Amino acid sequence: MTLDEVKPGSTVRLVRxxxxxxxxxxxxxxxxxxxxxxxxxxxAPLVDPVEFLLGSQHVTVRHAEAATIEVEPx
Amino acid sequence: MTISNTVVALAGQPNCGKSTIFNMLTGARQHVxxxxxxxxxxxxxxxxxxxxxxxxxxxxxxxxxxxxSSEEMVARDFILGGxxxxxxxxxxxxxxxxxxxxxxxxxxxGAPLVVALNMVDVARSKGTPVDVDVLSRELGVxxxxxxxxxxxxxxxxxxxxxxxxxxxxxxxxxxxxGPLEPLISDLSDEMNSIPEISFPARWSIxxxxxxxxxxxxxxxxxxxxxxxxLEKVSRLAASFEEEHGxxxxxxIGLCRHLRAEEIExxxxxxxxxxxxxxxxxxxxxxxxxxxxxxxxxxxxxxxxELAIVQGYKATEYLVPWLSRFEAxxxxxxxxxxxxxxxxxxSLVLSVVAAINSVLIxxxxxxxxxxxxxxxxxxxxxxxxxxxxxxxxxxFGLHGQSTLPLILGGVFVGGCAVPGVMATRVIADEKARLxxxxxxxxxxxxxxxxxxxxxxxxFFADRGGAMMAFISTITIIFGLAVAKILSLTVLKGKESSxxxxxxxxxxxxxxxxxxxxxxxxxxxFLKKVGTVVVAVAILVYFLINYPSLPQERYSSFxxxxxxxxxxFQSKVEGTSYGKMLDSESGVIRLIDxxxxxxxxxxxxxxxxxxxxKFKAMDPEFFPLIxxxxxxxxxxxxVNRAYKLFRRDRAFLMKEMSDERTNxxxxxxxxxxxxxxxxxxxxxxxxxxxxxxxLAAKESSVATLGxxxxxxxxxxxxxxxxxxxEGGMTPLHALALxxxxxxxxxxxxxxxxxxxxxxxxxxxxxxxxxxxxxGLFCASLIFTVGSNLGLSGFTATWVFYGCALLTTFxxxxxxxxxxxxxxxxxxxx
Numbered sequence: 001m002t003l004d005e006v007k008p009g010s011t012v013r014l015v016r017x018x019x020x021x022x023x024x025x026x027x028x029x030x031x032x033x034x035x036x037x038x039x040x041x042x043x044a045p046l047v048d049p050v051e052f053l054l055g056s057q058h059v060t061v062r063h064a065e066a067a068t069i070e071v072e073p074x
Numbered sequence: 075m076t077i078s079n080t081v082v083a084l085a086g087q088p089n090c091g092k093s094t095i096f097n098m099l100t101g102a103r104q105h106v107x108x109x110x111x112x113x114x115x116x117x118x119x120x121x122x123x124x125x126x127x128x129x130x131x132x133x134x135x136x137x138x139x140x141x142x143s144s145e146e147m148v149a150r151d152f153i154l155g156g157x158x159x160x161x162x163x164x165x166x167x168x169x170x171x172x173x174x175x176x177x178x179x180x181x182x183x184g185a186p187l188v189v190a191l192n193m194v195d196v197a198r199s200k201g202t203p204v205d206v207d208v209l210s211r212e213l214g215v216x217x218x219x220x221x222x223x224x225x226x227x228x229x230x231x232x233x234x235x236x237x238x239x240x241x242x243x244x245x246x247x248x249x250x251x252g253p254l255e256p257l258i259s260d261l262s263d264e265m266n267s268i269p270e271i272s273f274p275a276r277w278s279i280x281x282x283x284x285x286x287x288x289x290x291x292x293x294x295x296x297x298x299x300x301x302x303x304l305e306k307v308s309r310l311a312a313s314f315e316e317e318h319g320x321x322x323x324x325x326i327g328l329c330r331h332l333r334a335e336e337i338e339x340x341x342x343x344x345x346x347x348x349x350x351x352x353x354x355x356x357x358x359x360x361x362x363x364x365x366x367x368x369x370x371x372x373x374x375x376x377x378x379e380l381a382i383v384q385g386y387k388a389t390e391y392l393v394p395w396l397s398r399f400e401a402x403x404x405x406x407x408x409x410x411x412x413x414x415x416x417x418x419x420s421l422v423l424s425v426v427a428a429i430n431s432v433l434i435x436x437x438x439x440x441x442x443x444x445x446x447x448x449x450x451x452x453x454x455x456x457x458x459x460x461x462x463x464x465x466x467x468x469f470g471l472h473g474q475s476t477l478p479l480i481l482g483g484v485f486v487g488g489c490a491v492p493g494v495m496a497t498r499v500i501a502d503e504k505a506r507l508x509x510x511x512x513x514x515x516x517x518x519x520x521x522x523x524x525x526x527x528x529x530x531x532f533f534a535d536r537g538g539a540m541m542a543f544i545s546t547i548t549i550i551f552g553l554a555v556a557k558i559l560s561l562t563v564l565k566g567k568e569s570s571x572x573x574x575x576x577x578x579x580x581x582x583x584x585x586x587x588x589x590x591x592x593x594x595x596x597x598f599l600k601k602v603g604t605v606v607v608a609v610a611i612l613v614y615f616l617i618n619y620p621s622l623p624q625e626r627y628s629s630f631x632x633x634x635x636x637x638x639x640x641f642q643s644k645v646e647g648t649s650y651g652k653m654l655d656s657e658s659g660v661i662r663l664i665d666x667x668x669x670x671x672x673x674x675x676x677x678x679x680x681x682x683x684x685x686k687f688k689a690m691d692p693e694f695f696p697l698i699x700x701x702x703x704x705x706x707x708x709x710x711v712n713r714a715y716k717l718f719r720r721d722r723a724f725l726m727k728e729m730s731d732e733r734t735n736x737x738x739x740x741x742x743x744x745x746x747x748x749x750x751x752x753x754x755x756x757x758x759x760x761x762x763x764x765x766x767l768a769a770k771e772s773s774v775a776t777l778g779x780x781x782x783x784x785x786x787x788x789x790x791x792x793x794x795x796x797x798e799g800g801m802t803p804l805h806a807l808a809l810x811x812x813x814x815x816x817x818x819x820x821x822x823x824x825x826x827x828x829x830x831x832x833x834x835x836x837x838x839x840x841x842x843x844x845x846x847g848l849f850c851a852s853l854i855f856t857v858g859s860n861l862g863l864s865g866f867t868a869t870w871v872f873y874g875c876a877l878l879t880t881f882x883x884x885x886x887x888x889x890x891x892x893x894x895x896x897x898x899x900x901x
Contacts, residue, residue: 018326022142023571027140028327030573031172034320036331045363047621048462049572057169058353058576060460062467064569 003038004050004066011039012071017066030059032069079120079129081157082235083876085174085185086164087147088452089276089577090190094586095246096162096224097801098134099232100174109541112635129157137172138209139179141288143501143570154273155184160238161185162231167197167204167219168578169750170258170342174334178214179247184274186244188234189217189228189664195579203516214245223583241795248276251329254322256281257310264303269665270296282307283322297802333712353578358460359459364462373454374480377445382487382519385438392437398429409665413634413726428610432603435489435519439598443492443591446481451582455499456574463572468884469553471512472505479509482516484549490822501574503565508560509838512552512829516817517545520770524813526588527774532806536866542867547876548814554880555846561886580837605821613765622732630729637721648707662720666694667715698815753851754805754859769817803865808851811872815847 003008009063014036016026031054039053049062082099086092099120109258117132133152134145141147153161163180165173170191180187181818183680189209198204208218220227236848251258261282262275270291281289282304293300315321359365403426407419408754415423448457455477463473473496482493493513500506514579533540621627635637639662666687673683688695696708697715734740743760750760766773790884801809817840818826827836850872 009851023573024323025138025142026571026573028324029140029175030575031175031331033324033331035328035579041357043363044361044460044464045366046461048464049460051361051460051576055171056351056601058174058357060456060572060574060576062463062572065573066252067631069475 003040003052003069003071004063006040006071008040008042009052011074013036013037013074015070015072017069019065023065023068027061027065031057032059037072037074045046048056061071072074079127080159081129081131083133083158083161084150084504085129085133085161085180086135086168087137087173087190088110089174089449089575090164090166091131091222092135092137092164095162095190095192095220095231096130097223097586097589098129098220098222098228099130112586114848115420116152119224119499123236126236128235129230136176138176138184140284141286150183153180155182158406159186160235161187162235163187163189165220167194168200168202168208171196171334171338173329174264174337177331178247181213181215181245181247182249182274182277182280184244184277186238188211188213188214188231188660189215190220190231191217192222193221195221195224195226196217196580202342203342205341206518209337211382212247212337212340214247223580223586225391225585228394249330249333251280251326253318254314254329256284256472257314261303261307261310264299264306264900265293266776268293268296268299269302269544272299279307280326283311283312284326285323303795315516334824342735351578351714356579357576360454361457361460366457370458370461373449373458374484377442377480377589378446378487381438382441384440388437388441389434390436394434395620395674396676397675400430401669404672405669410668413662413722413729420618421611424614425610427605428580429603432599433608436599436724438487438519439489439492439595441589442481442488442589443594446477447587447590448582451580451586453577457706458578459574460576466505469557469880470505470508470564471553472500473558473574474500474502475505475509477515478513479549479552483518484516487519487522488516489518489520489598491825492594494822494825497883499827502570502572504569506568507564507830507835510826510835511559511842512556514822514826514839515548515555515815515843516551517814518546518819520773520819523774523815524770525689525810528806528810532801532803532865539817539866543873544814547811547873550873550876550880554876554883556884557880557883596747605824609820614885617734617737617761617765619737621728622736626732627834630725633725634722637718638726641714641718648705648710650694650697650711653745654711660759663694663715664719666691667698669721670698716809734761750848753848754801754808754855755812755851759809761818767817767819770813773813804855804863804868807858807865807869807872808855811854812847814852815843815850817843817847819839850863864886 003012003014014032014034014052016034017024017032019027036054041051041058042051043050047063049060050066051058051060052066054061084092084096086095096119100121113119116134119130119132121128122132131152133149134141136146136149139146139150141150152158154656161180163173163185163825164179165177175898177187177189180293191204191209194204206217206219216230216238218227218234220231257280258276260454261279265271265275273289273292278289278293282293290304316323318325322822340682360369397729400423404419405425407422408416438464455474458476459473461473462476466475467470477499478493478496480488480493481496482488482490490513493512493516497506497509497513500509525541529537529540529544538569620751622630635657641660642651642654654663669690670683684695684699687698696705699708699709739761740757742764743757746756746760746764747755750756755763762773823836823840826839828835829831854868857863858865863871
């Protein structure tokens with residue numbers, strides 16, 4: 001499944017960052033790499049974007065970007 | 075070490091407190107100012123330690139060092155250029171892992187590195203203190219603890235930088251890229267055989283494997299060997315991906331992250347596992363589905379209340395000082411004649427008035443910038459973007475457009491200059507340009523005097539409703555325009571992904587807030603002040619030249635002489651008659667009386683005023699001395715002078731009207747009448763609007779010049795407009811809407827040029843509002859008058875149409891972004 005489908009409150013493991021080019025690089029730099037655990041914290045008041053917790057840092061991306069990330073349940 | 079200065083470069087990620095380290099070293103003396111949230115281009119400062127002087131260069135804060143953004147390129151090129159004798163890698167001590175990700179890249183580039191482990195106080199309070207000795211051993215470079223916002227660790231850092239020699243900074247540290255290593259070492263040898271490439275070989279190869287466009291270009295341009303190497307790299311990369319199921323770039327990133335984790339686990343004993351941090355607790359309220367937007371509204375309202383309302387009150391304390399300044403200057407200038415002021419006098423005074431019109435904003439800006447600095451330091455800005463991103467994105471803007479729009483004056487009272495400056499933080503080029511172009515549509519403070527004037531004259535009984543209209547119509551228009559622009563002229567511009575950190579909340583420091591607000595206000599004054607002066611001079615000439623034809627001029631001078639003679643005959647028998655029997659005597663009196671009048675206006679106490687004016691001219695002093703009641707002659711002269719003053723003012727006004735009429739600006743205003751009469755603007759309004767191009771404050775001033783009742787006793791400007799202008803509420807509405815869409819002032823234009831990087835956009839931002847504004851104003855006026863709508867009805871009909879249009883535009887969804895991400899940009 002992809003990261004944008006995960007309900008807020010659940011935690012998953014990242015399988016693959018499928019975005020290429022600049023999107024892939026940005027996500028990579030922010031800590032979206034294989035094997036990391038990602039907690040879906042919350043959606044924005046207007047549903048998009050969505051906030052994640054990676055380790056101890058909070059990162060927000062839009063659902064469109066989150067859709068490029070494959071994850072698996074823990 | 076030569077005698078030349080030691081150059082220290084600061085590198086680090088956003089939110090690591092790099093700027094606080096910079097200020098700690100240099101004492102906040104710098105050449106380029108900060109723009110909200112990020113560091114402009116390259117900031118430079120200086121400090122001395124013992125007998126050596128150090129140049130500190132603050133590089134842009136970046137998460138990584140790729141070729142995907144200009145900030146990263148700037149930082150990277152500076153380090154590769156070898157200009158820096160030492161690079162200070164600033165790392166957020168409370169998030170070591172992420173900071174190391176960048177530190178590794180600095181080491182790979184062969185930067186002579188010292189690590190400043192910043193915000194160690196936060197790390198301690200989180201229960202994750204870092205063992206500096208272990209970290210220093212792991213990385214093979216000196217590591218120091220600092221707390222930049224409290225000035226802790228600065229002395230030690232300076233000492234280390236003083237004794238630092240580049241050799242000890244060349245750390246043997248490398249990140250092991252596992253299965254890529256054989257490729258890297260193999261390709262590095264080939265890279266070394268290309269003399270044109272001066273970059274470190276290992277770093278260059280890693281960059282090629284990552285698919286870094288700028289290094290690929292460099293290598294490709296170096297000749298045949300380079301091209302062969304590039305082909306080989308792409309072949310090897312493809313086969314690596316086949317074999318490992320991961321492209322080299324992801325693999326490289328992964329190795330860096332894993333190595334960072336490993337080092338972190340060695341230097342940090344994590345005792346905070348499972349603890350809910352304060353940030354999470356605050357966030358559960360601040361970005362809550364219902365609470366978030368409410369808090370956001372409260373914050374924006376608070377900003378206005380503080381900066382605009384309270385700031386305006388603060389300006390009242392400034393007004394006397396400004397008029398004192400004006401009086402001081404006019405005291406140095408040659409006095410006015412009976413009919414005319416000498417050129418130098420009127421020119422300098424109009425420049426002073428222009429300067430004052432800018433200075434009046436200083437308190438507002440200080441408060442505004444301080445509030446913004448607090449919000450930045452706290453970490454609220456990204457949350458604002460998080461809440462509003464979806465709404466703004468529907469219109470081609472970005473979550474980060476929030477701050478620029480607020481600064482520009484979303485509802486009432488901002489300024490487009492800091493607004494446009496603040497667009498720097500927007501990561502997405504397309505949305506950034508759209509924001510730059512719509513910020514000037516917001517209601518800057520200079521538009522407000524015209525609104526209040528027109529509303530008080532034409533909509534006095536419905537002021538509140540009209541103010542609500544005018545303060546929301548701008549954002550409605552702004553969104554619509556942004557959308558139209560992003561569907562048309564900005565179509566081809568690149569948009570970037572929305573990946574944003576929500577940093578931990580911090581307590582702001584007084585020092586940081588004060589320095590930044592002063593810094594930004596100063597920047598504003600520097601940028602704007604010079605322009606305003608230049609434009610004031612230009613407008614002065616445009617509105618006063620060409621001068622009157624000779625015969626008209628002679629007729630005016632004749633009438634002036636008659637006035638003087640009439641006055642002299644009235645005061646002839648008095649004890650003052652002697653002094654006033656020549657024209658120069660009368661001029662002396664005028665000068666003296668006017669000086670006294672303006673001195674009284676600037677609120678000095680009467681005692682010191684009397685003493686001053688007695689010293690200035692003891693002969694005339696009895697005329698203004700209030701305690702001198704028994705002097706019948708003085709009364710007589712005063713009465714006569716009052717009449718004379720009024721008649722003189724009438725005459726001067728008649729002459730300046732005729733001059734304005736016939737000036738370049740007047741001619742332009744008349745030439746435009748055929749176009750503007752659909753919007754209900756006559757040439758006088760055109761002249762006011764044309765002169766407002768310089769700075770909108772002057773719209774009221776120019777209208778004042780044109781419609782000015784001759785003397786303050788003759789009723790107010792409001793009445794003048796009604797009497798002379800023949801305007802109706804519908805006229806006023808058209809004019810207000812035009813003002814709402816008014817093109818940016820000169821200062822803003824310059825900022826637009828700076829931020830968009832080209833004059834093309836600056837001229838575009840000047841042109842499109844004129845067309846749009848004229849269109850809307852003509853629509854309102856022509857349709858309104860044909861249907862016989864009252865101004866108030868027309869207002870709401872127009873408002874409804876605008877709202878519907880914007881709503882419809884928001885629904886247009888250009889090619890969905892998902893597709894473009896899936897495809898990805900092959901670099």
